[in-house]
Amino acid sequence: MIWQQFLSLAGSYPLALRGLGMTVVLSLISLVLGTLLGFGLGILRTGGNRLISSVIGAWVDLIRGTPFLVQIFLIFFILPEFGIELDAFTAGIIALTNLAACFICEIVAAGIRSVPTGQVEAALASGLSRWQRMRQVVLPQAMRIVLPPLVGQYVLLIKDSSVVSAIGLTDLTRVGWLVVQRVPNGLLVFFLVGVGYFIVCYPLIMLARRLERRMGAAHGEVQL
Amino acid sequence: MKIARLFIAGLALAGLATAASAGTLDEITKRGELRVAVQTQGPPFSLVGANGERTGSSVELAELMAKEMGVKIKFLDFDWDGLIPALLSGKADLLVADMTPTLARGMKVAFTTPYMYTGSTVFTKADSKFKTTEDCKAKGTKIAVLLGATGEKEAKTAFPDADIKSYKGGGPLLLDAVNNGQADCGVNDVSAVKGQSTAYPAGSFTIMPDLLSKEPLAFATRYDEPDLLVWMNLFLNQVTIDGRLQKNLDHWVNSDAWKKDH
Amino acid sequence: MLENFSFRTIVEYLPLFGQGLVTTVWLSALSFVGALVVGIVLCAMNLQRGWLFRAPAKAYIDAVRATPLLAQLYFLYFGLPRLGFVLPELVVGILALSLNSGAYIAEIIRAGILSIPRGQVEASVASGMTYVQRMRLVVLPQAFKVTIPPLLGQAIVLVKDSALLSLISVAELTRAGQLLASDRFMPAEGFVTIAAFYLLLYYCLKGLAVVSSRWLGSAGARA
Amino acid sequence: MTKPTQTKTGPAKTGMIDFRGVNKWFGALNVLKDITLSVEPREVVVVCGPSGSGKSTLIRCINGLETIKDGDLVVDGQRVGDPATNMTQLRTEIGFVFQSFNLYPHKTALENVTLAPVHVRKIPRAEAEKAGRELLAKVGLADKVNAYPAQLSGGQQQRVAIARCLGMRPKIMLFDEPTSALDPEMISEVLDVMVAVAEEGMTMMVVTHEMGFARKVAQRVVFMDAGAIVESGTPDEFFSHPKTDRSRAFLSKILRH
Numbered sequence: 001m002i003w004q005q006f007l008s009l010a011g012s013y014p015l016a017l018r019g020l021g022m023t024v025v026l027s028l029i030s031l032v033l034g035t036l037l038g039f040g041l042g043i044l045r046t047g048g049n050r051l052i053s054s055v056i057g058a059w060v061d062l063i064r065g066t067p068f069l070v071q072i073f074l075i076f077f078i079l080p081e082f083g084i085e086l087d088a089f090t091a092g093i094i095a096l097t098n099l100a101a102c103f104i105c106e107i108v109a110a111g112i113r114s115v116p117t118g119q120v121e122a123a124l125a126s127g128l129s130r131w132q133r134m135r136q137v138v139l140p141q142a143m144r145i146v147l148p149p150l151v152g153q154y155v156l157l158i159k160d161s162s163v164v165s166a167i168g169l170t171d172l173t174r175v176g177w178l179v180v181q182r183v184p185n186g187l188l189v190f191f192l193v194g195v196g197y198f199i200v201c202y203p204l205i206m207l208a209r210r211l212e213r214r215m216g217a218a219h220g221e222v223q224l
Numbered sequence: 225m226k227i228a229r230l231f232i233a234g235l236a237l238a239g240l241a242t243a244a245s246a247g248t249l250d251e252i253t254k255r256g257e258l259r260v261a262v263q264t265q266g267p268p269f270s271l272v273g274a275n276g277e278r279t280g281s282s283v284e285l286a287e288l289m290a291k292e293m294g295v296k297i298k299f300l301d302f303d304w305d306g307l308i309p310a311l312l313s314g315k316a317d318l319l320v321a322d323m324t325p326t327l328a329r330g331m332k333v334a335f336t337t338p339y340m341y342t343g344s345t346v347f348t349k350a351d352s353k354f355k356t357t358e359d360c361k362a363k364g365t366k367i368a369v370l371l372g373a374t375g376e377k378e379a380k381t382a383f384p385d386a387d388i389k390s391y392k393g394g395g396p397l398l399l400d401a402v403n404n405g406q407a408d409c410g411v412n413d414v415s416a417v418k419g420q421s422t423a424y425p426a427g428s429f430t431i432m433p434d435l436l437s438k439e440p441l442a443f444a445t446r447y448d449e450p451d452l453l454v455w456m457n458l459f460l461n462q463v464t465i466d467g468r469l470q471k472n473l474d475h476w477v478n479s480d481a482w483k484k485d486h
Numbered sequence: 487m488l489e490n491f492s493f494r495t496i497v498e499y500l501p502l503f504g505q506g507l508v509t510t511v512w513l514s515a516l517s518f519v520g521a522l523v524v525g526i527v528l529c530a531m532n533l534q535r536g537w538l539f540r541a542p543a544k545a546y547i548d549a550v551r552a553t554p555l556l557a558q559l560y561f562l563y564f565g566l567p568r569l570g571f572v573l574p575e576l577v578v579g580i581l582a583l584s585l586n587s588g589a590y591i592a593e594i595i596r597a598g599i600l601s602i603p604r605g606q607v608e609a610s611v612a613s614g615m616t617y618v619q620r621m622r623l624v625v626l627p628q629a630f631k632v633t634i635p636p637l638l639g640q641a642i643v644l645v646k647d648s649a650l651l652s653l654i655s656v657a658e659l660t661r662a663g664q665l666l667a668s669d670r671f672m673p674a675e676g677f678v679t680i681a682a683f684y685l686l687l688y689y690c691l692k693g694l695a696v697v698s699s700r701w702l703g704s705a706g707a708r709a
Numbered sequence: 710m711t712k713p714t715q716t717k718t719g720p721a722k723t724g725m726i727d728f729r730g731v732n733k734w735f736g737a738l739n740v741l742k743d744i745t746l747s748v749e750p751r752e753v754v755v756v757c758g759p760s761g762s763g764k765s766t767l768i769r770c771i772n773g774l775e776t777i778k779d780g781d782l783v784v785d786g787q788r789v790g791d792p793a794t795n796m797t798q799l800r801t802e803i804g805f806v807f808q809s810f811n812l813y814p815h816k817t818a819l820e821n822v823t824l825a826p827v828h829v830r831k832i833p834r835a836e837a838e839k840a841g842r843e844l845l846a847k848v849g850l851a852d853k854v855n856a857y858p859a860q861l862s863g864g865q866q867q868r869v870a871i872a873r874c875l876g877m878r879p880k881i882m883l884f885d886e887p888t889s890a891l892d893p894e895m896i897s898e899v900l901d902v903m904v905a906v907a908e909e910g911m912t913m914m915v916v917t918h919e920m921g922f923a924r925k926v927a928q929r930v931v932f933m934d935a936g937a938i939v940e941s942g943t944p945d946e947f948f949s950h951p952k953t954d955r956s957r958a959f960l961s962k963i964l965r966h
Contacts, residue, residue, distance in 0.1 A: 008274070015276035064642065065688030067649060067660070069305065070681040077313040078674070081488055122811035122870075125772055126825035126877060127801035136824055140815045152551075159554045166306040170276075173556060177303065177393060181266035182274070184396030184403075184423050187564035194557030201552035305664065309673045332671035371652070371661070372668020389575065389655040392664075404567045406575075 005183045009192065012179050019175030020196050026171065027158045027200075030093050034100025034157070035150075041101055042108025043134060056105065063102040068163045071095050076167045092164040100157050107149050111142035144215040151208035155201045172196045248449040249293075252317060258290040261300045261316035263307050265394040268419035268476040269322040281476035282443075285339075286320045288468065289459055304372065304392060308333070311446060318452065319444040322413060324374040334447045336456045338440030339464070340473060344378040345414040346432040347421070349402055357432045360386065360409040368398045368407035378436045379411040395420045403428065411436065415477045422483055488674060496675050499666050506662035507683050513576065513658065514645045517583035521644065524588025529595040543592070550589035555647055558586055563654050579651040587644045594640060598633035599625055638695040645687050649680075659683055725750045725881060725912045726771055731780035733766060740766050742937040744780070750880075753913045755923040755944070758933035759959055764916045765808075767933065768883045771914070772803045785880055801829055804874025808886040810866045812858040818845060818869045819854045822876045830877065837876070844872040848902045864895025868902050875906070882906060884915040918963050920948065932956045 045056045063071065076091040086094070115138050123137040165174035176193040180186055252258055262283060264270050270280040278299055290297035300316050310316045311333060322342075325335035348354040360367065363385040369376040371390040379388055389407055391397050395416040402410045403424065410417070414435060421429050443460075445452050463469040475481045496503075531543035550558065559582045566573060573581070602625050610624040649660040659680050666676035724747035733741040740763045748754050756764045769775040770782060773789055773796045782789040787799055812821050822841040826832045832840075845854055848868040858866055867887055874882060884903065888896045900922050907913055907926040917923070923930055923944050930947040932940040932955075940947065940956050951957045 011274040012276075015272070015274070018276065061688070061692070062685070065685040065692075066681040067646060067677075067684055069649075070677045073306075073309060073673070073677055077309040077315070078488060080313055080315070116811075118807060118809055118811040119813065121774055122805075122807060122813070124774065125800055125803070125805035126873065127797050127829045128825060129797055129829075132828050136828060137813055141813070155551060162554060162556065166303055168300050168302045168306060168310070170301065173554065174301075174303075176556075178264055178272040178276075180400075181264060181271050181394050181396050181420075182423065184266075184400045184420065185564075186397055186400050186560045187568070190557045190560035190564075194553040194561070197554050197557065198549070198552040202548065205548055205551055305667065305673070305677075308667060308671045312671075312673070326669075328669055329671045368655075371655070371664060390657075390661070391655050392653050400564065404564055405572050406563070406567060 002185070002188065005185050005188055008183050009179060009188065012175075012182075015170075015179070016172070016175050016192075016196065019170055019172040020200070022170055023158065023161055023172040023196075024200060026089075026092055026096065026164060026169070027154075027161050030096035030100055030161075031154055031157060033093070033097040035104055037097065037101035038104025039108050041105035042112065045105055045109040046112045060102045060105055063099060068095070068099055068160055069166055071099065072163055072167055088164070088167045088169050091167060092161075092169055096157065096161055096164070099160065100153075103153050103157070104150060107146055107153060108142070111144075111146035112138055114145045115141045147215060148208050148212040151204055151211060155204050155208075158201055158204075159197060248317060248452040249455060252293060252295055252452075255295070257296045257298050258286075258293060259298045259300060259315070259317045260286045260290075261302055261307055261310040261319050261321075262286070263304060263321040264301055265322060266396045266416065266420050267422070268415060268482060270320075281472055282320045282322065284472055284476075285443075285463075285469075286318075288463065288472075289456070292459060292462075293455075311444065314446075317445065317449070318456065322416065322441050323444060324439045325442040325444070326374065333444040334449070334453045335442040335444050336453065336460055338442045339460045339469060340441050340477070341438055342413050342415045342441060342477075343435035343438045344375040344411050345417055345435055346409050346411055347399075347402065347417050347429045348409045348432075349405075350427055350430050352408065352430075354408055355430065357382075357434055357436075362386075365409060366407040368401045368410040370395065370398060370412060373412070374437070374439055375411045375413065382411075382436050396423065399424065399429065413439070419477070419482075422480055491678075492672065492675055495666070495670060495672055496679050499662065499676075499679075502665065503659065503662045503679055503683060506657060506659035506680075507687075509657060510645065510648055510659040510683075511687070513580055513651070513656070514583070514641075514648050517580045517587065517648065518641055518644055520580060520584030521587035521591050521640075524584055525591025525595055528588060528592035529599070532592060532596055533599065547589045547592055550586055555582070555586050555650055556653070558582055559650060559654065575651075575654045575656050579648075579654060579656050583644060583648060583651075586647070587640055590640050590643075591637065594633050594636045595629065597636075598629035601632050602628050634698050635695055638691055638698070642688055642691050645691070646684060724748050725752070725785060726914065727781070727783040728767075729781040729783075731770065731782055732778045733770065733775065734778055740936050741770070741777070742935070744938060746931065746938060746941070748912060748914060750912050751910045752929065753907045753911075753915070753927045754929045754931055755927040756914060756916045756931045756933060757918055757920075757923070757959070757963075758939075762933040763936040764933045765885050768805075768885055768914050768916055771881070771883055772800050772805055774805075797829075801825070801877055802880045804871075804877060804879040804882040806867070806870050806874060806882070806884045806887045808889050810858070810863070810870045810890075812866050812870055812873070814858050817855050817857055818850060818861070818872075821858070821869055822873045825873070826876050841872070841876055844875050845869070847875075847905075848872045849898065862895060863891045864898045867891065867895075867899045871899070871902055871906065879911075881912045881914070884913065884917065886916050886918075888917065888919060920944075920964065924948065932959065934959070 041056050045053050047053065072091065072095040075095050076086065076088065079086060119137055119141060120133060123133040128136060162171060162173035164171055165177065170178070172193055176189050180189045183189060262270050262278070264272055268280060269282045270278070272278055278301070283299070287297055300310055302310050307319065307321065311319045319333070325338065329335070346357045346360055348360070354360050354365070361383050365383065365386040366389060367379050367383055367386045368389050368391055369379045371392045376388070376390055379386070389401075391401060395412050398410040398412055399417070399420055401407045414431070417431055421431070443456060445456065460469070528543045528547060531539040532547070534540055559579070562582050563578050566578065606624055606628065607620065610620045615623065648658060651658055652661040652664060663676035663680035666679070667673040726748040728744045728746040731741055731744040732739065744767065756767060758764050766775055770777050770789065771784055776790055784799060785802055787794045789796070789799070813824070816824065819838060819841050822844055823834070823837040826837040826840070827834050842851070842854060845851060848871060850865060850868055850872070853861060853865060858869070861869065887903070888899050891899065896919070900919060903915070903922065904926050915922070915927070927944050929941060930944050931938055932947065934955050940952055947956070948960065951960055
C-alpha cells in the first residue's frame with residue numbers, strides 16, 4: 001500500500017520540482033530585497049531621529065504581532081479596493097519582503113547597539129561623516145553580532161513563505177496539499193515536503209553555525 | 225479597529241465606482257478570459273493529476289462554460305481561506321467548488337440554481353466496531369468532518385453526544401484520519417467519499433447507505449454580476465437539457481469511470 | 487470586501503473568538519513550558535563533551551529547524567498512530583509545539599550560557615565548585631538574564647505558530663476566524679478579528695519582556 | 710574696535726583652545742563649573758585631578774563628544790556647538806586619544822591609521838598608506854603594520870591610536886588618560902611617543918597622572934576638583950609649591966609610590 005502510494009507520488013516529481021522552484025525563487029527574491037530594506041530600517045531605527053525610530057518600531061510590532069496570512073490577504077485582496085492591483089506573485093514578494101525587513105531590522109538594530117560607544121566616538125573624533133561612521137566602523141563590527149541570527153532568520157522566512165499558497169501560488173507546501181488529495185497519506189506526503197524544505201534550509205543552518213563559530217573566534221575583542 | 229473603519233469610509237467610494245462599471249459578461253468578452261476560482265478538495269470534483277494538470281467534474285464544467293462563452297479559461301487555485309476573498313475581491317469572476325448554497329452564505333455571494341443533489345454520509349473503517357449510523361451515535365465517538373463544510377453541521381445535529389473533530393485540507397484527509405484511527409467515523413459529502421475512497425484498496429471503508437441529509441451543490445458568483453449569474457443559470461439549464469451535465473456526472477460522480485484515466 | 491464590513495457579525499461571533507483566545511493562551515502556555523523542558527534537556531546534551539549525547543541533540547535541533555512545523559505536526563499526528571499511540575489532538579498539538587520550540591529554545595539557552603565570560607567559570611572552578619554547582623550558582627543565573635528577551639521572542643513565535651493546530655481540529659483562535667469565513671462567507675471580518683487578538687497577545691508578551699528585562703536589569707545591578 | 714563687547718565671536722586675542730565660563734550638567738550634577746581656560750598654540754597642558762573631577766569631560770567638550778550647557782568654547786577660531794560651525798571639519802583638526810584606545814578591531818593597524826585620511830581628507834589610498842607606514846614606523850611599530858588590534862599589546866595599540874590621530878595632521882592633540890589602561894612596563898613606550906609629539910610643537914591637552922611626563926614637557930598643569938579648575942601653574946610651581954589643600958592632598962596620594 002505504502003509502496004504503491006510512494007510510486008504514485010514519485011510520478012508527481014515535476015509538480016514537486018515546480019513547487020520547490022517557486023519556494024526557492026520567492027524566498028530568494030524577497031530575502032535579498034528584505035535584507036536591503038531591513039538594513040536600511042535597522043540603521044534608521046538606531047539613528048538619532050526619535051520620530052522615525054518610533055514609527056519603524058510601531059510598524060515592526062504590527063507586522064511581528066499579526067499572522068502573516070492576514071498580511072498577505074490585505075495586500076492581495078484588500079489593496080485592489082484602493083486601486084492597487086497586484087498579481088499573486090508580486091503580492092507574495094511584497095508581503096514576504098516586508099516580513100523579512102521587519103525581522104531583519106530588529107536584528108540589525110541589536111547589532112548596531114552592540115558596538116561599543118567608544119568606537120563611534122573614535123570615528124567621530126577623526127571626523128568621519130555619519131555615513132562613513134556607519135559604513136566603515138559600526139556596520140562591519142555589528143555584522144559579527146548580526147550574521148548568525150540573520151541567516152537563522154532566513155531559514156524561518158523560507159518556511160514562512162508557505163503561506164503564499166493562500167493566494168494561489170503553487171509552492172512546495174501547496175504541492176503537498178494538492179498531492180494529498182490524490183494520495184491520501186498525510187504522513188508520507190508531508191514527510192516528503194519536509195525533506196524538500198530540509199534540502200533548502202539545512203545548508204543555511206550549517207552556514208549560520210559556521211558563521212557563529214568564525215565570528216566568535218575572529219579578531220573580536222580589543223585586548224586590554 | 226480604527227483602521228478598519230477608515231478603510232470602510234474610503235472604500236464606500238471605491239465600491240460605488242466598481243458597481244457602476246459595465247456588465248461582467250462584456251468585460252469577460254473583452255478580456256477574452258474567464259477567471260474561475262477553484263478549490264482543490266479532491267476527487268471527484270476538483271483534483272490535480274500526477275503531472276499537475278487540473279481536472280475533475282467541476283473543473284470540466286467550468287471549462288465547458290468558457291468554451292460556450294468563447295473565451296479562454298484561467299484557473300485560480302486557492303485553499304479554503306483564500307477562496308471566498310478571491311471571489312469577493314473580484315480576483316475571480318466565479319467560484320466553482322462543491323459548495324452547498326446555504327442561506328447564510330447566500331447573504332454574501334450569489335449562488336446558481338443547484339446542478340446536482342448529494343448528501344452527507346457516514347463512513348467507517350471496514351473492520352471497525354461501528355457498523356451502522358446508529359453505532360456512531362454512542363457517547364464520545366470521534367467523528368471527523370471538514371471544517372466549515374455542511375457535513376460539520378449535519379454531524380453536530382445527528383450525533384449530539386459525539387466528539388466532533390473538524391479538519392482542514394479536503395476530504396482525503398478525513399479518510400486518512402479514519403483509516404489511521406484518529407477518528408472512528410467520518411461525515412462528508414457522499415460523492416466525495418465515494419470518489420476519494422478509490423485511492424484505498426477496495427473494501428477499506430464501510431460507507432453507510434443512508435444519507436444524513438439531502439444537499440444541493442451550486443456554483444457562486446457576486447451579486448454585482450447579475451448578468452453573469454443569469455448566464456450561468458442558463459448554462460446549467462442548457463447542459464441539463466442536452467445531457468452534457470448528466471454525462472459529466474456519470475463519468476465523475478456516479479461511477480469510477482474517471483479512475484481509468486487518473 | 488470592506489465596504490460591507492460587518493462589526494455586528496463580529497460581535498455575534500465574539501463568544502467563539504473568546505473561547506478560541508482562551509484555548510490559544512493555555513495551550514501556548516503549556517507548550518511553552520514543555521518547550522522549556524525539551525530545550526533544557528537538549529541544551530544540556532549539546533554542552534556535553536562526548537559526541538554520544540551531542541550528536542543526537544545536534545541532529546534533532548537541525549532537523550527541527552530545517553523543516554516546517556506543518557510537516558512536523560503531520561509527522562506526529564499521522565505517524566504516532568502507526569506506532570500504536572492514538573493521542574487526542576490537543577495532546578499531539580502541544581507535543582508538536584513543545585518539540586518544535588524546544589529546538590529553538592535549546593539554541594537560545596546555549597547562546598546564553600556561552601555568553602558568560604570565561605573568567606566566571608574559571609573563578610568558580612578555582613573555588614572548588616562541582617559542575618552542577620557551577621551551573622546552578624554561577625552560570626545559569628547569569629545566563630537567565632541574557633536569555634529572557636529571546637525566550638519571550640520565541641514565546642511570541644510559538645503563540646503565532648499555534649494557529650497551525652486548527653489543521654488538526656483544535657478549536658483555537660484561528661479556527662474561530664475560519665468559521666466566520668466558511669459559515670457566513672465573511673473572511674475579512676474573520677481574519678481581521680483574529681489579527682487583532684493576536685496583536686493583543688503580542689503586546690502582552692512584549693510588555694512582559696520589557697518589564698522582566700527592567701526587573702532583571704536592576705537585579706543585576708544589585709548583585 | 711567696532712563692537713565694544715564680542716560675546717559671540719570671541720575677543721581679539723584668541724588661544725588655540727578657549728573656554729570662557731563653560732558650564733555642563735549631567736542631570737542635576739554640575740560636572741563643569743564655570744571653566745575659563747586658554748591654551749596657546751604649541752602649548753602642552755596637563756590636566757590632573759581626582760577621578761570624577763570632570764577632567765575627561767573637559768577635553769571631550771573640545772571636539773564635541775560632549776555638549777556644553779552655557780558659556781563659550783572656541784577652538785581654532787571656531788565656536789564649538791554653534792550651528793554655523795562644521796563640527797566634522799573641526800574634528801579633523803583635533804586628534805583624540807582614548808583611555809581604552811578604541812582601535813577598530815576589524816581593521817589592521819595600517820587600516821586604522823589610513824581610514825580617516827582616505828575617507829575624510831580624500832587623500833589617495835597609496836599616498837595615505839605611505840604616510841601611514843611612516844607614522845607607524847615613527848611610533849616604533851613598523852613591523853606591526855598588518856597586525857589586527859587583538860594581536861597587539863595594550864601599549865602597541867595605544868601607539869597605533871596616536872599614529873591614527875597624527876595621520877590626520879591635526880593642529881591639536883587631546884589625550885584622555887592614555888596610559889591608565891596599560892600595564893606598567895608599557896607606559897613608558899607610550900609616553901615616549903607623546904613626548905616626541907610634544908617636542909614637534911603640537912598643541913596638546915593631556916589628562917594624565919604621569920607627573921614625570923608633566924615635568925618633562927608640560928608648560929602648564931591644571932588641577933581640577935569637583936568640576937572646577939582649582940589651580941593652574943607651571944609644573945615646577947604645582948609640584949613644588951601646591952597652593953591649595955586639595956591639590957596638596959591629591960599630590961600626596963599620587964606621589965606616595
